[in-house]
Amino acid sequence: MIESYDITIIGGGPAGMFAAFYAGMHNAKTQVVESLAELGGQVNALYPEKTILDVAGLPAIRGRELIAGQRQQLEQFPLTIKTGQAVTNVSQNENGFTVTTAQETTQTRAVIVAVGNGAFTPRKLNVENAEQFTNHQLFYSARNLEKFRNQEVMVAGGGDAAIDQALMLAPVAKAVTLLHRRSQFRGLAHMVDLLEQSPVKVVTPFLISGLQETANGALDVTLKTVGGSGELAHQTVDKLVVSYGFTADHQALDAWDVDLAEDHRLIAVDSTMATSVAGIYAIGDGVMYRGKQPLIATGYGEAPVAVQAIMTNFFPDRRGPVHSTSLTPKQ
Ligand SMILES: Cc1cc2nc3c(=O)[nH]c(=O)nc-3n(C[C@H](O)[C@H](O)[C@H](O)COP(=O)(O)OP(=O)(O)OC[C@H]3O[C@@H](n4cnc5c(N)ncnc54)[C@H](O)[C@@H]3O)c2cc1C
Missing domain, CATH: 3.50.50.60 (FAD/NAD(P)-binding domain)
Structure with a gap:
C-alpha cells in the first residue's frame, strides 16, 4: 500500500x-x-x-x-x-x-x-586542467570558511554571488582578490558599495586562462586581459573560488x-x-x-x-x- x-x-x-x-x-x-x-x-x-x-x-x-x-x-x-x-x-x-x-x-x-x-549546478571554470584542482585549491563556493582562514584567496566573478563570497572571506582570509573580466560589476549597487569599503583587492578586466600548481601546493593563476592585446599576468594564491553563477x-x-x-x-x-x-x-x-x-x-x-x-x-x-x-x- x-x-x-x-x-x-x-x-x-x-x-x-x-x-x-x-x-x-x-x-x-x-x-x-x-x-x-x-x-x-x-x-x-x-x-x-x-x-x-x-x-x-x-x-x-x-x-x-x-x-x-x-x-x-x-x-x-x-x-x-x-x-x-x-x-x-x-x-x-x-x-x-x-x-x-x-x-x-x-x-x-x-x-x-x-x-x-x-x-x-555551478558554472565551471573553462580551463583545461581545472578538474584536477577542484575541491583542493579550486572551489565553486566558499561553504566552510575555516578552509580559507589565513589563506591568500582569489574569487573570480562579477555578480552578487562573487561579491558576497569575497566580502564573506575578507574577515577570515589573509588577503582576498576579486577578479572580474569587466571593469564594471553586475552586482547590486549596495553590494558594490560594500566592496569598495572592504579590504578586498579588485583586479579587472582579467579572465583566468591557466592554472599551475606551485612547488608548495599553491596555485599559480594565469590571468589574461579581455580584448586588446590579451596581455598575461600571474598571481599565486592558496585557494581560488570561482563564482560564475549557476x-x-x-x-x-x-x-x-x-x-x-x-x-x-x-x-x-x-x-x-x-x-x-x-x-x-x-x-x-x-x-x-x-x-x-x-x-x-x-x-x-x-x-x-x-x-x-x-x-x-x-x-x-x-x-x-x-x-x-x-x-x-x-x-
Ligand atoms: C549568492 C546568493 C545570495 C542571495 N542573497 C539573498 C539575500 O540576501 N536575500 C534574499 O532574500 N534572497 C537572496 N538570494 C535569493 C534566495 O536565496 C532565493 O530567493 C531563495 O533561496 C528561493 O527559495 P526557494 O525555496 O524558492 O528555492 P531554492 O532555495 O532554490 O530551493 C529549491 C529547492 O528545491 C530542490 N529541488 C529542485 N528540484 C527538485 C526535485 N525535482 N525534487 C526535489 N527537490 C528539488 C532544490 O534542491 C532546492 O533545495 C540569494 C541567492 C544567491 C544565489
Missing part, C-alpha cells in the same frame, strides 16, 4: 520549508521531498555563511542560522521530511497525484512545487507527466499560487507573475497563500484562520 498525504511539497528551500510549517499549522498530513542531502535550498547550499539583511524582523542573520531556525519551526509538527530524493514524476489520478522519486511512489491530494531554479537543470520538471504552464522556465501562477493544473500550486523562485521578486521574503509570503488555497479548496472542513499564537513554542 502506498503512503498517502494531504500535501506534498517538492523542494525544501526556504519557501518549501515555510510552506511545510504552514501546512503543519493546518494539521495537514504533509511530506517535503528534497533532492539535496540537506534542507535549505540555495541559502544552505550556496551562501550558508553570508549575513542576510532583508528578512523581516531579523536585522542580520547568517544563512545557516536562518535555515536552522526554519528547521526548528518544523519540529513542532509531525511532518515527513525526505532528503536525498529528487522527484522524477508527478502524474494526475482520480484522488490527486502520484509522486515518484527513485526510491518510492506516494499519493497526495495536492502538491506545492517549490523547486527554485531546479536542480542547480546553470539550472529543469529536466526533472520537463519529464513530469503533469504539464505546468511555463514561461522562460518559470511556472505561471495566479494570485492564490495555483498553477494551470488544478491541485498543483507553486511558490518561491520557480514561479512567475507580474512583479515577482526572487527573494526569500517573497517565498515566505507565497507559502501561506498556497497552503490556505489548498485547505479552502480540498479540505474545507479544516480551513479557517490559523494564528501561530495557538502553538506552544519549543525551546
Whole structure:
C-alpha cells in the first residue's frame, strides 16, 4: 500500500520549508521531498555563511542560522521530511497525484512545487586542467570558511554571488582578490558599495586562462586581459573560488507527466499560487507573475497563500484562520 498525504511539497528551500510549517499549522498530513542531502535550498547550499539583511524582523542573520531556525519551526509538527530524493514524476489520478522519486511512489491530494531554479549546478571554470584542482585549491563556493582562514584567496566573478563570497572571506582570509573580466560589476549597487569599503583587492578586466600548481601546493593563476592585446599576468594564491553563477537543470520538471504552464522556465501562477493544473500550486523562485521578486521574503509570503488555497479548496472542513499564537513554542 502506498503512503498517502494531504500535501506534498517538492523542494525544501526556504519557501518549501515555510510552506511545510504552514501546512503543519493546518494539521495537514504533509511530506517535503528534497533532492539535496540537506534542507535549505540555495541559502544552505550556496551562501550558508553570508549575513542576510532583508528578512523581516531579523536585522542580520547568517544563512545557516536562518535555515536552522526554519528547521526548528518544523519540529513542532509531525511532518515527513525526505532528503536525498529528487522527484522524477508527478502524474494526475482520480484522488490527486502520484509522486515518484527513485526510491518510492506516494499519493497526495495536492502538491506545492517549490523547486527554485531546479536542480542547480555551478558554472565551471573553462580551463583545461581545472578538474584536477577542484575541491583542493579550486572551489565553486566558499561553504566552510575555516578552509580559507589565513589563506591568500582569489574569487573570480562579477555578480552578487562573487561579491558576497569575497566580502564573506575578507574577515577570515589573509588577503582576498576579486577578479572580474569587466571593469564594471553586475552586482547590486549596495553590494558594490560594500566592496569598495572592504579590504578586498579588485583586479579587472582579467579572465583566468591557466592554472599551475606551485612547488608548495599553491596555485599559480594565469590571468589574461579581455580584448586588446590579451596581455598575461600571474598571481599565486592558496585557494581560488570561482563564482560564475549557476546553470539550472529543469529536466526533472520537463519529464513530469503533469504539464505546468511555463514561461522562460518559470511556472505561471495566479494570485492564490495555483498553477494551470488544478491541485498543483507553486511558490518561491520557480514561479512567475507580474512583479515577482526572487527573494526569500517573497517565498515566505507565497507559502501561506498556497497552503490556505489548498485547505479552502480540498479540505474545507479544516480551513479557517490559523494564528501561530495557538502553538506552544519549543525551546
Ligand atoms: C549568492 C546568493 C545570495 C542571495 N542573497 C539573498 C539575500 O540576501 N536575500 C534574499 O532574500 N534572497 C537572496 N538570494 C535569493 C534566495 O536565496 C532565493 O530567493 C531563495 O533561496 C528561493 O527559495 P526557494 O525555496 O524558492 O528555492 P531554492 O532555495 O532554490 O530551493 C529549491 C529547492 O528545491 C530542490 N529541488 C529542485 N528540484 C527538485 C526535485 N525535482 N525534487 C526535489 N527537490 C528539488 C532544490 O534542491 C532546492 O533545495 C540569494 C541567492 C544567491 C544565489
